[in-house]
Amino acid sequence: EPYFWREVPGVIGYDLISRFVVTVDYDAQQLTLRDPASGAYAGEEKPLPMVMNGSVPAVHATVAGHEGLFRLDLGSSSTVDLHTPFVRQHGLVARLRHPMRVTGTGFGGEFSSTLGRLDRMQVGRHGWADPMVTCSEAVEGAFASEEFAGNIGNRLLERFKVTLDYERRQVILEPGARVAQRDRFTQFGAQLAREGDRVVVRSVLPGSPAARAGLEAGDRVIRVGGEDVATWDVRALETRIEDRPSGAKLKVEIQRDGRAKRVSLTLREMLP
Secondary structure: OOOOOOOOOOOOOHHHHOOOEEEEEOOOOEEEEEOOOOOOOOOOOOOEEOEEEOOEEEEEEEEOOEEEEEEEOOOEOOOEEEOHHHHHHHOHHHHOEEEEEEEEEEOOEEEEEEEEEOOEEEEOOEEEEOOEEEEOOOOOOHHHOOOOOEEEOHHHHOOEEEEEEOOOOEEEEEEOOOOOOOOOOOOOOEEEEEEOOEEEEEEEOOOOHHHHHOOOOOOEEEEEOOEEHHHOOHHHHHHHHHOOOOOOEEEEEEEEOOEEEEEEEEOOOOOO
């Protein structure tokens, strides 16, 4: 809940959604559940084979020239999280451009990994240059799995209208408004979380604009750009900070140890 900036009463899982043809329209912010008997896809996009591992849907994709099976992780805030065995097999950490240590967040909680760019990624007929990927170093748990090359998260899936047809074992990726966008990382450099009616800094990336401005984990954020952040939702957080042009100036008002402090920073793309 602190990372989604809203109450999260639960998670809808496989036992329910597998009964339907599920379409997630990221551009329209809409979820549609259709009866499989009448919900077969009739558009122009070629469906991708859905590979099921238990209750987890996956598709084949290629990263940096290496093909693998990737879980579709609609609870992840990442673009692509590569699992440790796949990373080690292909020596991908050494091939990352602009590598940095980061903390990611999904429904499974927080995790640390190395973030950077590789040369290319391909899913079906859709491909991108300079994909932003995280390379896991986990030795246990889901990110240490040898069954999958990695997880595809919402930062990639939001490029499409995504349809999951469990009965026909198909995944349909229809290009959306963001399909051609280059993967972006933070221009701000601090992870903000809502704790009740408070917005606090959870972590700060070393060398980021937030770090250079002096923000620290535990700071309470009161205003950003003159606006009361307590009135924002998570989409406002994105549009009012990350969607500003690189080089824009941003004033941030915080409280630390009960004392008010104002800082100014210059937004800068952290992953060129």
